[in-house]
Amino acid sequence: MKTIKNITTKIVFPAAILLLTMLSCERELSNDVVPATFNNSAEIFTDAPEGLTDQFFVSFDPATGANTVGFDVDNNEAYEGNSSIRIDVPSDTDPDGVYIGGIFRDRGEGRNLTDYNALTFWAKGSTTAIIEQVGYGTTFGEGIVGSQADYATTIKNIELTTKWKKYTVPIPDASKLVQETGLFLFSANSNVNGGVGYTFWIDELKFENLSSIGQSRPEMLGGSTADFISVPGQTLNISGFTGTYNLANGQDVTVITTSNYFSFSSSNPSVASVSETGLVTVNTTGTAEITATLDGVLVNGAVNVQSFADPRIISIFSDFYANIPIDGFNGFYEPFQTTLGGDIVEDGNNIIDYTLLNFVGIEFYGRYGIPGVEPVDATEMTHFNIDFRVNESLSPSDFIRIELINNVNNGQTGHSFTVPSSSLASNQWVSLKIPLSSFPGLQINALGIILFDTGGGIQNLSVDNIFFSKE
Amino acid sequence: MKYLNRYTRFNWISKSSIAMMAFVCITLLGITSCENDEVQTVTTLTNLVWSDEFDTDGAPDATKWSYVIGNGVAEGIPGWGNQELQYYTDRADNVVVEDGMLKIIAKQEPFMGFGYTSGRITTKGLFQQTYGRFEARIKLPWSKGLWPAFWMLGDDSGGAEWPQIGEIDIMENKGSEPTITHGSVHGPGYFGGDPITKTYELPSGRFDTEFHVFGVEWGPNYINYYVDDVLFQQITPDDLEDDDVWVFNNNPFYMILNVAVGGSFPGFPDASSVFPQTMYVDYVRVYQ
Numbered sequence: 001m002k003t004i005k006n007i008t009t010k011i012v013f014p015a016a017i018l019l020l021t022m023l024s025c026e027r028e029l030s031n032d033v034v035p036a037t038f039n040n041s042a043e044i045f046t047d048a049p050e051g052l053t054d055q056f057f058v059s060f061d062p063a064t065g066a067n068t069v070g071f072d073v074d075n076n077e078a079y080e081g082n083s084s085i086r087i088d089v090p091s092d093t094d095p096d097g098v099y100i101g102g103i104f105r106d107r108g109e110g111r112n113l114t115d116y117n118a119l120t121f122w123a124k125g126s127t128t129a130i131i132e133q134v135g136y137g138t139t140f141g142e143g144i145v146g147s148q149a150d151y152a153t154t155i156k157n158i159e160l161t162t163k164w165k166k167y168t169v170p171i172p173d174a175s176k177l178v179q180e181t182g183l184f185l186f187s188a189n190s191n192v193n194g195g196v197g198y199t200f201w202i203d204e205l206k207f208e209n210l211s212s213i214g215q216s217r218p219e220m221l222g223g224s225t226a227d228f229i230s231v232p233g234q235t236l237n238i239s240g241f242t243g244t245y246n247l248a249n250g251q252d253v254t255v256i257t258t259s260n261y262f263s264f265s266s267s268n269p270s271v272a273s274v275s276e277t278g279l280v281t282v283n284t285t286g287t288a289e290i291t292a293t294l295d296g297v298l299v300n301g302a303v304n305v306q307s308f309a310d311p312r313i314i315s316i317f318s319d320f321y322a323n324i325p326i327d328g329f330n331g332f333y334e335p336f337q338t339t340l341g342g343d344i345v346e347d348g349n350n351i352i353d354y355t356l357l358n359f360v361g362i363e364f365y366g367r368y369g370i371p372g373v374e375p376v377d378a379t380e381m382t383h384f385n386i387d388f389r390v391n392e393s394l395s396p397s398d399f400i401r402i403e404l405i406n407n408v409n410n411g412q413t414g415h416s417f418t419v420p421s422s423s424l425a426s427n428q429w430v431s432l433k434i435p436l437s438s439f440p441g442l443q444i445n446a447l448g449i450i451l452f453d454t455g456g457g458i459q460n461l462s463v464d465n466i467f468f469s470k471e
Numbered sequence: 472m473k474y475l476n477r478y479t480r481f482n483w484i485s486k487s488s489i490a491m492m493a494f495v496c497i498t499l500l501g502i503t504s505c506e507n508d509e510v511q512t513v514t515t516l517t518n519l520v521w522s523d524e525f526d527t528d529g530a531p532d533a534t535k536w537s538y539v540i541g542n543g544v545a546e547g548i549p550g551w552g553n554q555e556l557q558y559y560t561d562r563a564d565n566v567v568v569e570d571g572m573l574k575i576i577a578k579q580e581p582f583m584g585f586g587y588t589s590g591r592i593t594t595k596g597l598f599q600q601t602y603g604r605f606e607a608r609i610k611l612p613w614s615k616g617l618w619p620a621f622w623m624l625g626d627d628s629g630g631a632e633w634p635q636i637g638e639i640d641i642m643e644n645k646g647s648e649p650t651i652t653h654g655s656v657h658g659p660g661y662f663g664g665d666p667i668t669k670t671y672e673l674p675s676g677r678f679d680t681e682f683h684v685f686g687v688e689w690g691p692n693y694i695n696y697y698v699d700d701v702l703f704q705q706i707t708p709d710d711l712e713d714d715d716v717w718v719f720n721n722n723p724f725y726m727i728l729n730v731a732v733g734g735s736f737p738g739f740p741d742a743s744s745v746f747p748q749t750m751y752v753d754y755v756r757v758y759q
Binding site for chain 1: 613614615645646647648649650673675676677679680743745
């Protein structure tokens with residue numbers, strides 16, 4: 001003990017100097033660098049809501065099926081302290097709403113979260129279950145202008161156990177979060193529990209700076225390099241932003257996030273330029289590569305722009321290309337068609353989803369008189385591109401017959417190519433690029449319908465990225 | 472002293488901060504006493520007798536290191552006795568000095584009938600010593616199935632075999648545990664899955680995103696294990712079972728650096744594993 005005392009005395013002088021430094025640094029920074037700073041407190045809910053709006057849970061719109069009555073503070077359950085957030089996930093037949101979810105908003109003008117790198121909380125369930133999503137950054141439009149979900153970041157499908165367990169949502173680049181009002185978001189349903197409702201609790205919900213998060217692996221476009229075959233004037237909104245991180249327990253966690261954390265650049269801006277939000281604009285013919293970084297780390301995934309003077313793509317349905325206007329994704333042909341379904345959003349990606357399929361047509365010949373919908377002249381094209389995912393098991397006799405119908409209701413002709421079972425996969429996307437020479441006697445100068453016929457063999461089918469290309 | 476040098480140019484102080492002053496002094500007491508501990512007990516040997524700073528690009532210095540090649544088949548211990556999956560090579564693809572560092576790179580690739588390649592180098596026959604302070608500054612690889620190590624074996628030129636020759640594992644890590652290192656000794660009666668061992672978990676940060684110093688200070692009847700400035704274990708003959716023998720008081724030991732892939736200790740790579748993986752070694756130093 002005596003030794004320590006001696007050393008302490010010696011060190012008082014340097015300590016005072018250290019203090020000086022800290023203070024003077026702070027003063028310089030606040031005067032010169034930071035124009036305005038917002039509250040940087042970390043806690044969202046510990047034993048009570050911390051700095052949240054009075055009605056601190058703001059539900060998703062009940063019109064979408066959101067249940068607004070299953071949310072409460074529970075004074076009998078806590079990971080630490082004496083209360084927690086209790087969420088009663090409704091059954092799939094609950095008349096008050098079949099899912100529960102919403103956000104917590106800062107009661108002030110927003111928080112400065114730049115000191116943190118993760119949203120963390122403890123949770124446990126009344127049963128093992130999967131919560132659909134948790135995250136931060138969504139404000140339902142009540143935040144500052146332009147910040148409704150600019151930095152929305154979530155993780156999907158977290159596994160609840162019946163014991164308290166800690167969950168971590170890494171922040172892709174906290175330096176962007178100088179004024180964030182959307183502090184928490186969750187949504188849950190009972191589908192994963194056989195439609196039976198259950199309860200889960202959340203406690204110690206806060207932002208943290210965890211030095212044990214590492215190995216950032218950002219991606220865009222699902223990590224792929226995508227060819228953007230285009231003509232000058234076309235634009236493309238890059239999508240599919242994720243970040244994968246390794247936690248202290250060695251497990252990876254992937255966040256789904258937005259372009260606003262990413263920095264984009266073009267190898268040839270005169271051919272194709274890219275905005276801060278990832279909007280690619282093709283300026284002239286030529287080639288350019290669009291790449292990105294996230295907080296200094298090179299992003300896996302890129303756009304390979306190939307711009308031609310003449311159109312090389314006619315897109316019926318894709319997130320990537322500008323699509324032609326259509327009548328609909330399901331013509332509902334009576335009396336023999338059984339097929340249900342149409343376009344849906346799956347994990348932020350637009351796809352077409354069919355059930356009870358026997359045959360179905362995507363129509364764009366002007367059936368309903370929608371302005372701009374008219375048959376397409378695809379005679380310059382060389383390939384038909386399409387992605388299929390068979391959402392059931394496959395048998396060797398299964399097939400998908402693709403029929404292109406020209407001059408609908410006006411001396412129409414149909415031209416077919418049959419995709420065999422061996423070219424498809426169960427519960428897995430398959431991309432097909434079919435030479436148009438594979439469609440015997442093809443006429444597509446006034447194409448109006450693309451028909452899929454499975455003869456009822458494949459009843460559950462997802463379809464995406466339908467376009468003609470000239471290659 | 473480092474505070475003084477860096478901060479003496481400031482001379483402004485707020486009157487309102489006097490209350491904080493007391494706090495800072497108390498904080499500093501904590502820091503200082505740690506430093507005091509460090510000087511007194513973490514390491515005592517400071518006479519540098521051997522080092523490699525890895526400053527010359529190319530293959531490792533042949534006067535200091537030799538390669539171990541293969542999977543242990545030739546030595547009669549396939550998978551090096553641990554179900555390891557890699558084949559060690561002397562290619563620059565797997566072992567190279569560049570950017571002021573030794574890099575040992577584990578790759579997933581078919582090679583000589585194995586699915587992974589990696590590197591293992593040793594000072595055997597080139598530098599061996601009884602007792603001393605052996606340390607290296609290393610940034611580890613990561614992900615499931617990786618098994619980086621900085622370790623020592625006793626000289627076997629007299630005909631003695633493992634585990635009689637003794638093994639001192641300064642650092643072993645499972646790639647799926649980015650904050651944990653293991654320090655162990657193996658000898659007769661305490662080897663394989665039953666060494667004398669202890670783990671150390673970093674209080675903050677990770678072993679795969681920044682460099683850390685791993686070392687032992689080894690003397691008569693003791694081996695002290697440290698990471699950075701934290702002494703986390705001392706092993707002495709008192710830690711052995713009654714019938715076991717302390718084999719660390721007379722034999723010279725040599726050093727080994729390697730990255731294994733898969734095995735009984737770390738488990739095996741899976742779909743989450745990322746390759747290639749690199750162990751970066753800034754330096755290896757030995758003091759007496």
